[in-house]
Amino acid sequence: MALTAVIRVPSRALLRPWARLRDAALGWIEPAGGGGVEVSAQRFASQKVLVEPDPAAGVAVMKFKNPPVNSLSLELLTELVISLEKLENDKTVRGVVLTSDCPGIFSAGLDLTEMCGRNPAHYAEYWKAVQEMWLRLYLSNLVLVAAINGASPAGGCLIALTCDYRVMADNPKYCIGLNETLLGIVAPFWFKDNLVNTIGHRASERALQLGLLFPPTEALQVGMVDKVVPKDQVQSTALSVLAQWMAIPDHARQLTKNMMRKPTADRLLKQRDADIQNFVSFISRDSIQKSLQMYLEKLKQKKG
Numbered sequence: 147m148a149l150t151a152v153i154r155v156p157s158r159a160l161l162r163p164w165a166r167l168r169d170a171a172l173g174w175i176e177p178a179g180g181g182g183v184e185v186s187a188q189r190f191a192s193q194k195v196l197v198e199p200d201p202a203a204g205v206a207v208m209k210f211k212n213p214p215v216n217s218l219s220l221e222l223l224t225e226l227v228i229s230l231e232k233l234e235n236d237k238t239v240r241g242v243v244l245t246s247d248c249p250g251i252f253s254a255g256l257d258l259t260e261m262c263g264r265n266p267a268h269y270a271e272y273w274k275a276v277q278e279m280w281l282r283l284y285l286s287n288l289v290l291v292a293a294i295n296g297a298s299p300a301g302g303c304l305i306a307l308t309c310d311y312r313v314m315a316d317n318p319k320y321c322i323g324l325n326e327t328l329l330g331i332v333a334p335f336w337f338k339d340n341l342v343n344t345i346g347h348r349a350s351e352r353a354l355q356l357g358l359l360f361p362p363t364e365a366l367q368v369g370m371v372d373k374v375v376p377k378d379q380v381q382s383t384a385l386s387v388l389a390q391w392m393a394i395p396d397h398a399r400q401l402t403k404n405m406m407r408k409p410t411a412d413r414l415l416k417q418r419d420a421d422i423q424n425f426v427s428f429i430s431r432d433s434i435q436k437s438l439q440m441y442l443e444k445l446k447q448k449k450g
C-alpha cells in the first residue's frame with residue numbers, strides 16, 4: 147500500500163523511557179541532529195495497535211489487538227500512547243475512533259499478570275505507563291469516540307471514559323464498569339474522578355463500591371455510554387458521531403475540552419510520583435497479591 151501521510155515526531159518524545167520499545171515496535175530511526183524524524187504512513191501497525199487513517203475524512207480508526215482479551219499489558223499501553231502521539235502529530239487527522247480487533251472484548255482492563263508476582267520496580271514502571279495512557283487520552287486535542295464492541299471492565303472502561311463520546315454494541319453479554327472492588331482492589335482517585343465527571347457523584351459512589359458492571363441498556367441509563375446500537379453498526383455510528391463533533395471549529399472545541407478536563411488531569415499531574423508510590427505499596431501487599439492470584443485462578447478455572 148502506498149505511504150502518503152507525513153507525520154513529524156518531536157524529538158523530545160524520543161527521550162522518553164519507553165523510546166526503545168517504541169522504536170522497536172514501530173521501526174523508527176533515532177535522528178542524528180535531534181530535530182525530529184519524519185515518518186511516512188498511511189496505515190500503520192505496531193504489534194498490538196492497528197491504526198487505519200482516512201486522510202480524506204480527517205479521521206483514523208485505532209484498534210486494540212492483544213488477544214485473547216486485549217488486557218492492557220505494558221507493551222499495549224506503550225504502543226497505544228505512541229500511536230496516539232503519531233496521530234496527534236498528523237495534521238490530516240482530527241478525530242479517532244478507539245475500538246477492538248478482538249471479537250467480543252473491547253478490553254479486559256489492566257493486565258493482571260503485570261500486577262502479580264513482579265517486583266516493585268516493575269509495578270512502578272507499569273503504573274507510570276497506565277498514568278501516561280490516561281493523561282494522553284484524557285487530554286487529547288483530537289476528538290475521541292469509543293466504539294465499544296465487547297466487554298469493557300475496569301481499565302477497559304477507563305479508556306472508554308476518556309473519550310468524548312461512547313457508542314456500545316447492544317449485546318447484553320457485554321458489560322462495562324469499574325469493577326475493581328470485586329477483585330479486592332481500589333480504583334485510584336483519577337479513575338474515580340473520570341467516572342464522576344461522566345455519570346455524577348451518587349451514581350459513581352454506588353457503581354464503584356459495588357464494582358458494578360453494566361450491560362449496555364443500563365450503561366446507557368446511567369450515562370456511562372451515550373448510544374447503544376446493533377453490533378454491526380458500532381463503528382459506523384462512531385464515525386458519524388465523530389463527523390458531528392468535527393463540524394465544530396477545532397480551536398473552540400479544544401479549548402473547551404481543556405477547560406472541562408484540565409483541573410481533573412492536574413490533580414494527577416501534581417502527584418504522579420506519590421500516586422506511583424501508593425500503587426506500588428498497595429499492590430505489593432501480601433493480601434492484595436493473594437486476592438489477585440485468586441481472581442486470576444478463578445478466570446482460568448472458568449474456562450476448564
Ligand SMILES: CCC/C=C/C(=O)SCCNC(=O)CCNC(=O)[C@H](O)C(C)(C)COP(=O)([O-])OP(=O)([O-])OC[C@H]1O[C@@H](n2cnc3c(N)ncnc32)[C@H](O)[C@@H]1OP(=O)([O-])[O-]
Pocket residue numbers: 214215217251253254255256257258259297299300301302325326329331332333334442445446448449
Ligand atoms: C489499582 C488497579 C486498578 C485496576 C484496574 C484494572 O483494570 S484490573 C483488571 C480488571 N479486569 C477484570 O476484572 C476483567 C477480567 N476478565 C474477564 O472478566 C473476562 O476475561 C472477560 C469478560 C474480559 C472475557 O471473558 P472470556 O470468557 O472471553 O475470556 P476468559 O475469561 O476465558 O479469559 C481468557 C484469558 O485471558 C485471561 N485474562 C482475562 N482478563 C485478564 C486480565 N485483565 N489480565 C490478564 N489476563 C486476563 C484469562 O485468565 C484467560 O487466560 P488463560 O486461561 O487463557 O491463560
